[in-house]
Structure formats: C-alpha cells, structure tokens
Amino acid sequence: MQKKQNKLDVENALGKTPRQAIESLRKWAVNNTGCAVQDGWPCGTCFCSLLSDMGVKENKQHNRPIDRVNEVWRAVLQIRGD
Ligand SMILES: [Zn+2]
Secondary structure (H helix, E strand, O other), rough: OOOOOOOOHHHOOOOHHHHHHHHHHHHHHHHHHHHOOOEEEOOOOHHHHHHHOOOOOEEEOOOEEEEEEHHHHHHHHHHHOO
C-alpha cells in the first residue's frame, strides 16, 4: 500500500477541466484509502475512515451536531455523480 498523502494536490488541480479535476480527486482518494470497489472510487466506509484520519470530525455548534464527515462524503457523491 502506498504511503498516505492526505493533502490534495490543489495547485496541480488548478487549470484542469472539471473532468480532470474529478479524476485527480478519485486518484487521490483511491491512493489514500487503497479502496476502489465502487466503480473505481472508494466505498463510504474507507473514505470516511480517511476523513477521520485527516482530523475531520463531528462538530457541535449551538447543541446541534454537524457531521462534517458525512457532509464531505455527500459532496464527494455529488461530484462523482451518484
Ligand atoms: Zn472500501
């Protein structure tokens, strides 16, 4: 398994077409989870585990829980077209 590189290569993503940027996101996610079981993308369990490893947590604001991990995962699902 490759060493985890938690930083997304934002500078490299600039200047790319949306399709190329999505592919960069997919490769980054697969390289950092080792999982590509969903049409070449990581499953939710592996992706959310990666987010937790990166320090993304459920935060509480005004006593309302805000699940950042779920928010990011849902955004990724939208980006990948699910
Ligand atoms: Zn998985």
